[in-house]
Amino acid sequence: MSFGTKLAWDDTVLPFQLDRSDIRGRVARLDGVLDGILKQHDYPPQVEALVAEMALLTALIGQTMKLRWKLSLQVQSKGPVRMIATDFYAPETEDAPARIRAYASYDRDKLTDGAPIEQVGEGYFAILIDQGRGTTPYQGITPLTGESLKSAAEAYFAQSEQLPTRFQLSFGRSTERGGVEHWRAGGIMVQHMPPASPFASGEGGSGVGGLLTADDILDEDEGENWRRVNFHLDTVEEMELIGPQLPPTDLLVRLFHEEGPRVFDALPVRFGCTCSEDRVRQSLSIYSARDIEKMTTDEGIVTADCQFCGAHYELDPATVGFEAEGHGEA
Known part of the structure; x- marks a missing residue:
């Protein structure tokens, strides 16, 4: 793919x-966000693709939540890619952007030449919502299913929230004029509003492993609207999602003009990390002086690296841990 300069969207x-279908959605375009996430690590191509897909899902899902602080997505797996973790931080002020960060843990020796999703084995997909100090975090989990991470996310919303949800995603490396290569992604999320007749049976759904599907949740009229919108969504082309020619508003008109699309204010998103020396010190505050001594390098320092952004911290061992100098003084 070859694109020009950075675009407004x-x-x-x-x-x-979609007012005529009782369906809401999001269109996301990511460019610099993915560069910020992926340039921190030397991921193999299969892992890069999984992190890019997860970051795109995080941008789409995060904007749907009424967040005061943080949404996290996690994949835990028994495959070569053991974990993928992302965070979406709500804007701190009305005009500020949201921030996204992500990283993956993997066993390089066990990676195969297969598709990215083949690097993920048996495991689970989780969504965690933390509204900040004084609140109890929420966590929802569903088994990893399907042929992509987006399938796992769709299964999560059907099973845990009883909200039929679909994603169409595209992501990959692009080359601008002049030969500068970078990552770019685009996607659409559609989600039925809470159905009139919520699923109540305890017998399980019709999906893989007894998970719920849209047909299990929606009544006849709602199901007809959902199938019609999905028919139009399935006509979207990769370059419409990721390319520069079509603004998101024009794409929505092209896909859903019969459904009465209505757009709201776009949310800017940026790569951003919340790590700091104070947070490192806080995480080390549970350790004794003996524990800290075991962490001290031959150079006489305690080091820590942020898995998300690669920041490196070097601390005096005498100043960390619950037995540190000055700890507990007024």
Whole structure:
């Protein structure tokens, strides 16, 4: 793929609603966000693709939540890619962007030449919502299913939230004029509003492993609307999702003009990390002086690296841990 300069709708999430179908959605375009996430690590191509997909899902899902602080997505797996973790931080002020960070843990020796999703084995997909100090975090989990991470996310919303949800995603490396290669991604999320007749049976759903599907949740009229919108969504082309020619608003008109699309203010998103020396010190505050001594290098320092952004911290061992100099003084 070859594109020109940065576009106005890059690194944004555009909310929309289909008034005639009782369906809401999001369109996301990521550019600099993915570069910020992926340049911190020397991931193999299969791992890069999984992190890019997870970051795109995080941007789409994060904007749907009424967040005061943080949404986290996690994949835990028994495959070569053991974990993928992402965080979406709500804007700190009305005009500020949301921030996204992500990283993956993997066993390089066990990676195969297969598709990215083949690097993920048996495990689970989780969504965690933390509204900040004084609140109890929420966590929802569903087994990893399907042929992509987006399938796991769709299964999560059907099973844990009883909200039929679909994603269409595209992501990969692009080359601008002049030969500068970077990552770019685009996607659409559609989600039925809470159905009139919520699923109540305890017998399980019709999906893989007894998980719920849209047909289990929606009544006849709702199901007809959902199938019609998904028919139009399935006509979207890769370059419409990721390319520069079509603004998100025009894409929505092309796909859903019969459904009465209505758009809202776009949310800018940026790569951002919340690590700091104070947070490192706080994480080390549970350790004794003997524990800290075991962590001290031959050079006489305690080091820590942020898995998300690669920041490196060097601390005096005498100043960390619950027995540190000055600890507990007024």
